Amino acid sequence: MDPSLWPASAPVTAPSPAASGISAPPSAPIAERTDHLRLGDLWHRYDGAAEGAWTLRGIDLRLAPGELVGLLGPSGCGKTTLLRLIAGFERPARGEVLIDGRLVAGSGRWLEPERRGVGMVFQDYALFPHLDAWRNACFGLRRGQDPARAAWLLELLGLGGLERRYPHELSGGQRQRLALARALAPGPALVLLDEPFSNLDVEVRLRLRSDLREVLARCGAGGLLVTHDPEEALAICDRVGVLRDGLLHQCAAPRELVDHPATAFVGSFLLQANLLPATRRGELIETPLGRLAFAHAGEAGPEAMAGAEAQPLEVMVGDHDLCFSPDPQGEAHVCGREFLGRDWRYRFRHGDRALTLRLPLDVDLSSGQRGQLRLRPGQSARLFPGGRPLVAL
Numbered sequence: 001m002d003p004s005l006w007p008a009s010a011p012v013t014a015p016s017p018a019a020s021g022i023s024a025p026p027s028a029p030i031a032e033r034t035d036h037l038r039l040g041d042l043w044h045r046y047d048g049a050a051e052g053a054w055t056l057r058g059i060d061l062r063l064a065p066g067e068l069v070g071l072l073g074p075s076g077c078g079k080t081t082l083l084r085l086i087a088g089f090e091r092p093a094r095g096e097v098l099i100d101g102r103l104v105a106g107s108g109r110w111l112e113p114e115r116r117g118v119g120m121v122f123q124d125y126a127l128f129p130h131l132d133a134w135r136n137a138c139f140g141l142r143r144g145q146d147p148a149r150a151a152w153l154l155e156l157l158g159l160g161g162l163e164r165r166y167p168h169e170l171s172g173g174q175r176q177r178l179a180l181a182r183a184l185a186p187g188p189a190l191v192l193l194d195e196p197f198s199n200l201d202v203e204v205r206l207r208l209r210s211d212l213r214e215v216l217a218r219c220g221a222g223g224l225l226v227t228h229d230p231e232e233a234l235a236i237c238d239r240v241g242v243l244r245d246g247l248l249h250q251c252a253a254p255r256e257l258v259d260h261p262a263t264a265f266v267g268s269f270l271l272q273a274n275l276l277p278a279t280r281r282g283e284l285i286e287t288p289l290g291r292l293a294f295a296h297a298g299e300a301g302p303e304a305m306a307g308a309e310a311q312p313l314e315v316m317v318g319d320h321d322l323c324f325s326p327d328p329q330g331e332a333h334v335c336g337r338e339f340l341g342r343d344w345r346y347r348f349r350h351g352d353r354a355l356t357l358r359l360p361l362d363v364d365l366s367s368g369q370r371g372q373l374r375l376r377p378g379q380s381a382r383l384f385p386g387g388r389p390l391v392a393l
Contacts, residue, residue, distance in 0.1 A: 044090060273318050
């Protein structure tokens, strides 16, 4: 982040933890507070982009007080651009951005980034190397603002006693905690986090992400977390928004996303599930790997399927729900495998489709080995569009 965008910092002195007697600052009851964030029909296109090459298209999103919402999607889907629009580093082509009920962008209004009261945590920490931990934590404080909150945050985040260390003297996890303390020290209602854990090792990443919710709650702040990791988003967020090509496909609680994905992309991206082309044959659905029946009576009727068959049909099936049998003449072949701790995830090529299958560790398939992939009888699947439940025959 450009340091010129930060408010000027006042001279501050680190109080000793013993003398400060700091406790968590009080926050207003949720019922009395407005949404931390509201986005209405937000569109964005970068300068010089071709006509119709929108980075974001019609984004509607709300973030309630104290809520942590994840933004999930593949690279280039618009996640970071959305954060930049909220922070004020980009201007929307149309639509509105409201922070704590105040219009900060849209309808002819524009508020500078430093006046929006938003905290920002970056993937690369963006700490000032010439400032020690204490002055980094206090950098965003407004002139005359009490530094006691910064001292409380350093203690809360496990950085007590490290105030005089410089960023190069801290570990990666400590630097990210310091970046979070700096973002929260001015008391923002909203914190934007752009893949803050991606540069950390596994153990530190798991510990920090589990701490994030508690820290935000103690500070009375809401958070918008950009990540490309479905497991991370589902584990710690109250709701998760899934983006693709600038469109918000669905934003819902983790259980809702897993049980009722709105589109085939949401289900396949979140669950790393397989998508198979499908056609309807009477009461059955046919795929290259076998046939399926509708799980509930009436789902196959013309009224239930109205409009669905105007679009290509796809079946979503999990990577546990296929079976493989070696066959030198088989249509599928092994492309590789990943070790997942308790099993393998094998990658197959079947025609023009890349498919995955989890198998026990004692199953040893070689790269290039051919065989037949089939649906495992009795396993559940979903038909898109619509998400109707199916059962493999």
